[in-house]
Amino acid sequence: MPGRSRVVRGIRRSAAGLLARGDAAAPASGAAPAAAGGAGSPAPLWPSYPPPHYRGQLHPDFQAQMAKLRSGARREDCNWYHTFELPDGTVVPGAWDLRGGEDDYLGGTELRGRRVLELGPASGYLTFHMERQGAEVVAFEGGFDVSVDLLPVNGEELVHEKMKLMRETVDRVHNSWWYMHRQYGSSAKLVHGNIYELPGDLGDFDVAVFGAILLHLREPWGALAEAARRTRHRIVVTDLIQDREAPLDSNVMRFSPLATHEISNWWSIYPGAVVSMLERLGFRGARITEHQQTHHLGHDLSAAPIRIPMFTVVADRG
Numbered sequence: 011m012p013g014r015s016r017v018v019r020g021i022r023r024s025a026a027g028l029l030a031r032g033d034a035a036a037p038a039s040g041a042a043p044a045a046a047g048g049a050g051s052p053a054p055l056w057p058s059y060p061p062p063h064y065r066g067q068l069h070p071d072f073q074a075q076m077a078k079l080r081s082g083a084r085r086e087d088c089n090w091y092h093t094f095e096l097p098d099g100t101v102v103p104g105a106w107d108l109r110g111g112e113d114d115y116l117g118g119t120e121l122r123g124r125r126v127l128e129l130g131p132a133s134g135y136l137t138f139h140m141e142r143q144g145a146e147v148v149a150f151e152g153g154f155d156v157s158v159d160l161l162p163v164n165g166e167e168l169v170h171e172k173m174k175l176m177r178e179t180v181d182r183v184h185n186s187w188w189y190m191h192r193q194y195g196s197s198a199k200l201v202h203g204n205i206y207e208l209p210g211d212l213g214d215f216d217v218a219v220f221g222a223i224l225l226h227l228r229e230p231w232g233a234l235a236e237a238a239r240r241t242r243h244r245i246v247v248t249d250l251i252q253d254r255e256a257p258l259d260s261n262v263m264r265f266s267p268l269a270t271h272e273i274s275n276w277w278s279i280y281p282g283a284v285v286s287m288l289e290r291l292g293f294r295g296a297r298i299t300e301h302q303q304t305h306h307l308g309h310d311l312s313a314a315p316i317r318i319p320m321f322t323v324v325a326d327r328g
Contacts, residue, residue: 042075043154052082054181057173060154064203065211068148073199080188088186089179092135096193104133105309112139114301116219117246117324121145124216127240129205129233130223133186137198140219146197148212149187152180153202159228160273161266168273206232214240220247222320224284225277230263231287238291244326245293251300251319252278258321259298261286281321293325 043058066072090104108115115136122144131137131149141147152158157172158180187200203209206229218237224230224247238245256262259282267278285296302317 042072042079051084051087052080052185054177055079055184056153056176056181057155057157058153060156060203064154064201064209067201067203067209068199068211068213076200077188077191080185081192083185083189085189087182088189089133089182090186091132091183092186094133094135094190094193103311104135105306105311106135107304107315108135108139111301111303112136114299115221115248115303115320115322116140117248117297117299117322119217119244119246119324121217124243125214127212127215127218127237129218129220129237131187131200131221132183134190134198134200136219136221137187137200138190138194138196141194141196141198145217147199148215149198149200150205150208150212151184151187151200151202152176152205153184156202156204158274159226159276161276163273171273206236208236208240212240214242216243217241218245220245220249222249224249224279225252226274228276230277230279234284234287235291238288238293241293242327244324245288245291246322246324247281247284247288248320248322249279249281249284251321256280258282258300259285281323284323285325288323288325293327296323296325298323 043055061067085102090102091106093104093107093109094102095109096102121140124145126140126145126147128137128140128147128149131151134149137147137149157176160168160172162168190196191198201209201212205227218241220233224233227233234245251258252267258280260280261282262280263283264278266272266276268275281298285298288296299322300319301322302319304315305318306313306315
């Protein structure tokens, strides 16, 4: 097993699929962003004006408009965070290959007939897996005027880096989500906004899923608390095991565990800390499981894949 620093450095680009609060504000607009025309790759949609208060994104017309804006994206216009198998059997390689490990990743959660809020879907492998299991999935991502969370350097917020990441990486990850949405004929919905203040019209959910995003968030508690307000039954949190300097059930979160130049890895979070936060939010009887998932370090698909240690915490309300 590779050392902790090598593993975490190798996955830092996963910030591209993560949610966070942005610093750049933009005036509200009722329309979806307009994509620039022209030959070659489609123009990035982000940053862009959000609809008023980020509401209305679940409406079928809005989803159809967003799908149309992404409809010109080709496979080469996508950032493949996950490995996928297309309906014709073609395998599209990605940085993470969750095939065969889905049940472990989701803690054995029964999904049929459940309404699921997925926080940080990236290119959507779990979105479409959960849909195939019978779930109604709403995937929530950053976008519009909302960037990823990046650690400040020398007291300065990395505004230009956030903008670049949104345009050059996050946007391409969203291309891949919509590309697979078309391939699978999916009915899942993708919405955008602030993970610490979810749009008011999303409704309630049976299950909320955090797929390896807490370590990349400025405020893990805030994100969990906001999702808990909308979740009737179960919260599932999966994340990396970055070190074992304490027992995994320890209530420990290490801030900025790597070198100062690592700007997307805010925390090394032990599952015990997740359990403690969920208990405060009214989700009890937590179960911690360990598993491994397949990953190409540094998102370098020419590198041999390795097995990354992860944990999943499952807790139910009441």
